[in-house]
Amino acid sequence: MKLKRTHTCGEIAVTDAGTEVVLSGWVENKRDHGGMLFVDLKDRYGITQVVFDPQRNEALYAEGKELKPESVISIRGVVQRRPEGNVNPDRKTGEIEIIAEEVEVLNRSATPPFEIVDDCGASEEVRMKYRYLDLRRDVMRENIIFRHRVYQSMRRYLSEEGFIEVETPTLIKSTPEGARDYLVPSRKFSGRFFALPQSPQIFKQLLMIAGFDRYFQIARCYRDEDIRADRQPEFTQLDIEMTFVDEDDVIAMNEGQVRFLMKDLLGIEVGTPFKRLAFDEALKKYGLDAPDIRFGMTLVDVSDVCADAGFKVFQAVVASGGIVAGINAKGASNYSRRQLDELTAYVGEYGAKGLVWFKVEEEGGTNVLKSPTAKFFDEGRQQKIIEKTKAEAGDLLLFVADGPDVARTAVGRLRVRLARQLDLIPKNTFELCWVTEFPMFEVDEESGRLAARHHPFTSPTPATVDDLEKKPLRVRARAYDLVVNGVEIAGGSIRINTPELQRRVFKALGIGEKEAGEKFGFLIEALKYGAPPHGGIAYGFDRFVAILRGIDRIRDVIAFPKTTTAQCLLSGAPSPVDEKQLEELKLKIIRERDSSER
Structure with a gap:
C-alpha cells in the first residue's frame, strides 16, 4: 500500500479546505455528470465525495471510470468547498469534496450478491451467508456500534458502583437441569466431557463466597435449545452478583443502572422506582408474567x-x-x-x-x-x-x-x-416493571416432576419455606424479573447460602444426596465455609440491545448470528470433522438408519 490514510471518510470539514489528504475506503457508487466523475468513498466513519476532473488529469479520470462498487481504494487529493447549491446537508462531509490527484486500487471487488444499501431486498439467508457484506450496510454497522456503546456504558456504571469484572470458565462441568448442554469431549480424559456454560451462575456465587462483594461479567453463554426470534444457541449475558443484599437492594441498583443507560445511550429520562407486580397479579391483570404495561x-x-x-x-x-x-x-x-x-x-x-x-x-x-x-x-x-x-x-x-x-x-x-x-x-416509549414473588417450582410437562422455575439455587421466601417438603407448589421464590415493553430483559434472585437449605431444595426437585453430590458437590461444599447472603441478576444482553434499538430480531444486533436451525451459513458450521480427530477423542459417529434399513 503506497498511499497511507491521513483522515477518515467522516471527519473532513470546511476548515480543511486546501489541505492535501489521503482517504481509504470502499467505493459506494459513482456518477458521471457532464464529464465530471463523482465517487462516494465510504468507511466506518462516513462518506466523502471524490471528484475526478478530466480537465486536470484525463488519465486519472479514465482510471476512476473503471472503479467498481465495493472495491477498496486509496485516494490522494485536495479538500475544496463544494460549489453553491451542491451542499449535502444530510452528510457530515456534505460541505466539502476531494479533488482527486492520485488513486491506488487496493482490491477490486467482484459484483456483490446484493446491493449494499439499507433496503437491500435480499433474503435473510443470503444476508447471513455474506454477513461481511451485510455488515457494510449503514443500519447493520450502526447496530453493532450501538452494541459496543452499551457494553462501555454498562462497564462504566458498574465500575463506578464498585463492581469488578471477573471472567469465569467456559469449560465447565455438565449439570443439565434446564436446557440441553453443549458438550465438549476431553482428549486427555477419555469418555469424559466438559460443557459450555448456560450461565456463570455457580461460579459467580463462588466469587461471592470468596469475598469479592460486587462482581460483573459480560459473559458468553450457550444453550442447545430450539431457537426463536429472540433466542440464539450462543448469546451474551450481563451477569451481576452482590453480597449482603436483599431483593430491594438488587432492584434499586439495577434501576439506577437502567436509568443511567437510558440517559447515556438514548437521552431519555426514566423515572424510578419502577412499577412492581407480584407474579399472581401480573397474570390476573395481563395474562403473562412479562406484561406490556404501555x-x-x-x-x-x-x-x-x-x-x-x-x-x-x-x-x-x-x-x-x-x-x-x-x-x-x-x-x-x-x-x-x-x-x-x-x-x-x-x-x-x-x-x-x-x-x-x-x-x-x-x-x-x-x-x-x-x-x-x-x-x-x-x-x-x-x-x-x-x-x-x-x-x-x-x-x-x-x-x-x-x-x-x-x-x-x-x-x-x-x-x-x-x-x-x-x-x-405508544411509539418510542419505554415502560419498565418488575415481576416478583414467582412460584419456586413448576411441573415439567414431559416428566411430571417438579422443576425449578428459575434455577435450583434461588432462595424460597421466608413466609413459604416451610412448605418445601409437603406443599412445594405453594412455595414462592425470592426472584425478580425486569420487563421492558412486554419483554423480559433480566432475571435474578436472592440465592441460597446454606448447605442445609440447598439440600432441601434439591430434595424437593427429586435430586438425591448422591446425585446432588455428583453434580453440585463443589457448591454444597463451598456453602459450608461462611457463604454470605447474596443475590444478583443476569441481563439478556442481545435482547436488551435490540429493544433499545427498536428491533424485533436479536439477530440484527449480533455480528455473526446463527439461523433458526442453529447453523452458521457463513462458515458452514456445524460441520463434519476428520476421522483422526474422532479417533483422538475416542468417539464414533453412529448414523441413524433410514426407514428402508429398519
Whole structure:
C-alpha cells in the first residue's frame, strides 16, 4: 500500500479546505455528470465525495471510470468547498469534496450478491451467508456500534458502583437441569466431557463466597435449545452478583443502572422506582408474567357471572376449576367474522379450545350483547358482564374459558395482538416493571416432576419455606424479573447460602444426596465455609440491545448470528470433522438408519 490514510471518510470539514489528504475506503457508487466523475468513498466513519476532473488529469479520470462498487481504494487529493447549491446537508462531509490527484486500487471487488444499501431486498439467508457484506450496510454497522456503546456504558456504571469484572470458565462441568448442554469431549480424559456454560451462575456465587462483594461479567453463554426470534444457541449475558443484599437492594441498583443507560445511550429520562407486580397479579391483570404495561385493556375474570349461566361450555369450565377470562377491545365492534375467526385460530395456538365474542350495541338506551352466544345470557348477566368489562356501545368483548394457565396466557397474547392491530401501543416509549414473588417450582410437562422455575439455587421466601417438603407448589421464590415493553430483559434472585437449605431444595426437585453430590458437590461444599447472603441478576444482553434499538430480531444486533436451525451459513458450521480427530477423542459417529434399513 503506497498511499497511507491521513483522515477518515467522516471527519473532513470546511476548515480543511486546501489541505492535501489521503482517504481509504470502499467505493459506494459513482456518477458521471457532464464529464465530471463523482465517487462516494465510504468507511466506518462516513462518506466523502471524490471528484475526478478530466480537465486536470484525463488519465486519472479514465482510471476512476473503471472503479467498481465495493472495491477498496486509496485516494490522494485536495479538500475544496463544494460549489453553491451542491451542499449535502444530510452528510457530515456534505460541505466539502476531494479533488482527486492520485488513486491506488487496493482490491477490486467482484459484483456483490446484493446491493449494499439499507433496503437491500435480499433474503435473510443470503444476508447471513455474506454477513461481511451485510455488515457494510449503514443500519447493520450502526447496530453493532450501538452494541459496543452499551457494553462501555454498562462497564462504566458498574465500575463506578464498585463492581469488578471477573471472567469465569467456559469449560465447565455438565449439570443439565434446564436446557440441553453443549458438550465438549476431553482428549486427555477419555469418555469424559466438559460443557459450555448456560450461565456463570455457580461460579459467580463462588466469587461471592470468596469475598469479592460486587462482581460483573459480560459473559458468553450457550444453550442447545430450539431457537426463536429472540433466542440464539450462543448469546451474551450481563451477569451481576452482590453480597449482603436483599431483593430491594438488587432492584434499586439495577434501576439506577437502567436509568443511567437510558440517559447515556438514548437521552431519555426514566423515572424510578419502577412499577412492581407480584407474579399472581401480573397474570390476573395481563395474562403473562412479562406484561406490556404501555397500554390498558387488562384482563377481566367473569367466572362468577358464568358459573350458573345457561351457556354450558362456560359452566363446565368453571365447575371443573377453570376460569372465564376476557378483554374489552374498545371500539372494535366493526371486526368482521373473518377477523374474529383469525383471532380464534390465534388463541388456539396457546391451547385455547375456542374464543367467545360479544359486540356491544345500544338498544332503547341500554347497552346489550350481540353474538350467537348472547342468547344464553339473560339480561341481568349481560349487564354484569358489561359492568365488569366497563363496556360501551361499539366495543368488542372476547373471552376464553379454560384452565387458569391456558385462559390467561391465551387472552394475554390476544391482548398484545389486538393492541398492535388497534394501534394502542405508544411509539418510542419505554415502560419498565418488575415481576416478583414467582412460584419456586413448576411441573415439567414431559416428566411430571417438579422443576425449578428459575434455577435450583434461588432462595424460597421466608413466609413459604416451610412448605418445601409437603406443599412445594405453594412455595414462592425470592426472584425478580425486569420487563421492558412486554419483554423480559433480566432475571435474578436472592440465592441460597446454606448447605442445609440447598439440600432441601434439591430434595424437593427429586435430586438425591448422591446425585446432588455428583453434580453440585463443589457448591454444597463451598456453602459450608461462611457463604454470605447474596443475590444478583443476569441481563439478556442481545435482547436488551435490540429493544433499545427498536428491533424485533436479536439477530440484527449480533455480528455473526446463527439461523433458526442453529447453523452458521457463513462458515458452514456445524460441520463434519476428520476421522483422526474422532479417533483422538475416542468417539464414533453412529448414523441413524433410514426407514428402508429398519
